[in-house]
Amino acid sequence: MTESKLVDEMNSSSTLDAIEQMILRISWLAQRQFIQLLDDERFNLTLTQFYTLLHLAQTNGECKMSDLAEATQQSAAALTGVVDRLLDKQLVERTRHERDRRQVMVQVTPRGLALIAEIRQARREQIHAALGHLPAADTERLLELLEGVLVGMSRILERSEAGRLA
Amino acid sequence: MTESKLVDEMNSSSTLDAIEQMILRISWLAQRQFIQLLDDERFNLTLTQFYTLLHLAQTNGECKMSDLAEATQQSAAALTGVVDRLLDKQLVERTRHERDRRQVMVQVTPRGLALIAEIRQARREQIHAALGHLPAADTERLLELLEGVLVGMSRILERSEAGRLA
DNA sequence: TGGTATACTCAACATTGTTGAATATCTATA
DNA sequence: TATAGATATTCAACAATGTTGAGTATACCA
Structure with missing residues (x-):
């Protein structure tokens, strides 16, 4: 920053x-x-x-x-x-x-x-x-953050699927 | 980084x-x-x-x-x-x-x-x-970068629309 | 007034999606 | 070895969306 x-x-x-x-x-x-x-x-x-x-x-x-x-x-x-x-x-x-x-x-x-x-x-x-x-530093940082987003989304998807099966 | x-x-x-x-x-x-x-x-x-x-x-x-x-x-x-x-x-x-x-x-x-x-x-x-x-710093940075993504995407959308009209 | 452009809807069709029934196959048990 | 139940997939009937091209109503211009 x-x-x-x-x-x-x-x-x-x-x-x-x-x-x-x-x-x-x-x-x-x-x-x-x-x-x-x-x-x-x-x-x-x-x-x-x-x-x-x-x-x-x-x-x-x-x-x-x-x-x-x-x-x-x-x-x-x-x-x-x-x-x-x-x-x-x-x-x-x-x-x-x-x-x-x-x-x-x-x-x-x-x-x-x-x-x-x-x-x-x-x-x-x-x-x-x-x-x-965009500067290379920005796209690299973006990639890292998107990885975090994917992890977070997968987590709540699993949760809702677990709920559906329960 | x-x-x-x-x-x-x-x-x-x-x-x-x-x-x-x-x-x-x-x-x-x-x-x-x-x-x-x-x-x-x-x-x-x-x-x-x-x-x-x-x-x-x-x-x-x-x-x-x-x-x-x-x-x-x-x-x-x-x-x-x-x-x-x-x-x-x-x-x-x-x-x-x-x-x-x-x-x-x-x-x-x-x-x-x-x-x-x-x-x-x-x-x-x-x-x-x-x-x-995620840490606050990460989400704030993510927001900034997403703004950049939106700008980039709008730009190529405009271009393709211009192409369609041409 | 007539002709053309504009704004929208309609009709016919393809794709995707849902639910519930039908079909085929496997598996476990009496 | 029957057979009952579970599993894997497809089918049938319907709704929503999307496409294209035709149809309808209105506006504008000469």
């Missing part, structure tokens, strides 16, 4: 409230902007399709439908339709588990992997355009 | 790429979490309804449909349906412009204002739960 202030050790409410306001605005803008990018003729994916495919791309090998549903925060019923469409586009393959025939396994295809790579490249270019002008 | 490093003045690609990865994960979690909150029986709003109502709540008085559509990044056709549902819930009122009878004006009702206030209070509690454990 450039200037020393008389700050409490504790978080002041007003800072967190301002962060709430800021996150409201950034989230909406970021989401809309990303949807627009995904709508490009090169990609032509919905947000849900992207995040579903992303998880598969980051998974080594096959993924069980129910695991995929939990990881992407969708219901099993909703996921069925999403995977149907990814299948139409030949971005994933669907097979049955060899031993437990109830389980449906999904796996990303090379084509799906290539598409995810393309999209993330385009996304990185957007990020560079948006944040490239 | 805790440790001095040999860093360029320029942004390193790897930091921005890590931020891209982090934003992907945080955005999805945050969105899903917020949708879940809005789905609560007290609120019962969709994400789109919330952001539409939020803009009206932050507007003084009436708002033209086309302005509202642009501000919330929706097409006019999509907005018509969203406002229909807000109307059903008595959260907004719809009138015609007195002089230019083509224009449809929308205004939030006291009930709508109260709902937005309730939701934002619940949201603030979530933010406190997620980030309250």
Whole structure:
């Protein structure tokens, strides 16, 4: 910080409230902007399709439908339709588990992997355009703080999931 | 920063790429979490309804449909349906412009204002739960950096809108 | 007055999401 | 070995959102 202030050790409410306001605005803008990018003729994916495919791309090998549903925060019923469409586009393959025939396994295809790579490249270019002008020290600090945000968010998500199961 | 490093003045690609990865994960979690909150029986709003109502709540008085559509990044056709549902819930009122009878004006009702206030209070509690454990210095720095992010994002949004019109 | 632009809604369709029922398969037990 | 119950997934019916293109009403200009 450039200037020393008389700050409490504790978080002041007003800072967190301002962060709430800021996150409201950034989230909406970021989401809309990303949807627009995904709508490009090169990609032509919905947000849900992207995040579903992303998880598969980051998974080594096959993924069980129910695991995929939990990881992407969708219901099993909703996921069925999403995977149907990814299948139409030949971005994933669907097979049955060899031993437990109830389980449906999904796996990303090379084509799906290539598409995810393309999209993330385009996304990185957007990020560079948006944040490239900031000093390196700022972006490094931002990364550290975002890590803290992710940890905090995961924590309250776990709590609410625990509550749902209880 | 805790440790001095040999860093360029320029942004390193790897930091921005890590931020891209982090934003992907945080955005999805945050969105899903917020949708879940809005789905609560007290609120019962969709994400789109919330952001539409939020803009009206932050507007003084009436708002033209086309302005509202642009501000919330929706097409006019999509907005018509969203406002229909807000109307059903008595959260907004719809009138015609007195002089230019083509224009449809929308205004939030006291009930709508109260709902937005309730939701934002619940949201603030979530933010406190997620980030309250961070030192005050961190949250203050985070706020500053998020302001920078918002500026950067608005800039590239403007550029893409300019491109669309061109 | 007539023609064109503007503001919005409507219609038809695709995608996503919900809930609850249906189907298939596995597992444990009598 | 039947079979009852648990588990994994899909299907069906519906609501909300989003897209595009057509339709309607109003304003403005010549």
